């Protein structure tokens with residue numbers, strides 16, 4: 001496809017669960033567009049706003065300082081109706097009415113699936129829309145990017161929360177189960193446990209049964225509070241995707257600890273949505289800026305149906321990646337390939353997931369020393 005001419009229009013939206021750094025990505029898209037003479041149209045409320053034609057012009061003056069702010073100022077939705085081709089056709093008409101030729105989608109798995117589905121729609125000139133995805137999800141469950149926008153900030157927030165919990169846990173000699181978000185992906189739980197010197201991690205990916213999880217925690221507690229070890233607290237980080245809920249886990253754990261003759265007080269702290277908010281870290285601002293820059297340049301140059309990835313771990317047999325000429329850490333990946341690998345990350349067959357589970361096995365005995 002030809003390079004977009006000055007004055008052409010590109011739309012940008014944020015979709016799915018908000019992630020800190022989304023605003024910084026929007027800002028980068030707008031700034032790069034303005035530099036190259038391209039108008040950016042913001043879409044409010046994700047795909048729902050696209051269907052409703054809820055647009056707002058975005059110029060550099062509209063995005064001043066937004067990179068410092070958490071959430072997404074454009075708003076977001078999880079828009080199931082977008083799965084319907086007739087609904088997508090309505091959204092395409094909204095873009096044609098505005099003479100928009102490209103669409104940049106900032107979001108996670110479901111959002112990128114929406115972007116792929118939209119790839120068959122045509123702009124007002126009769127050419128396919130130029131579609132580019134930017135990975136943003138605190139879960140870090142996306143293929144072909146080592147990190148998604150938002151993950152680093154969420155991890156820092158979790159680390160701060162666990163450090164605080166650790167203070168109160170040590171004061172009382174208690175055992176805490178700290179549940180963190182991540183849906184089907186235990187990346188946040190695993191990395192937070194290592195960064196906080198927690199004593200154990202429960203991940204869905206390691207496929208332990210609830211009974212095995214309880215036995216594991218009892219062993220950790222027994223060792224930690226033994227006189228020759230003398231820890232002041234035990235912290236177990238549990239990923240939300242683990243089959244057993246945190247309250248049920250606590251109740252079963254209390255029974256198992258009592259049966260094992262370990263009179264330990266337990267508490268549960270579910271960090272929940274708190275982890276998704278807050279100002280983006282410096283790393284997330286930079287990552288968002290780099291991915292946003294690459295996405296806008298790519299759309300202008302005529303690339304489509306892809307996601308911008310950061311610092312990718314290649315799978316055996318992967319063709320050499322298309323590297324962004326202005327930033328060697330950024331690569332472009334077909335959305336089909338990204339979504340297939342994302343499925344594998346979720347179902348455990350990805351080399352990335354298998355590596356995380358292996359690392360967990362290595363790390364666990366070290367954490368529990």
Ligand code: F6P
Nearest residue numbers: 017108137138139181182183276
């Ligand atoms: O995908 C991001 C995420 O925060 C997950 O970790 C979590 O399972 C989910 O979104 C929560 O979704 P909602 O905000 O719709 O409750």
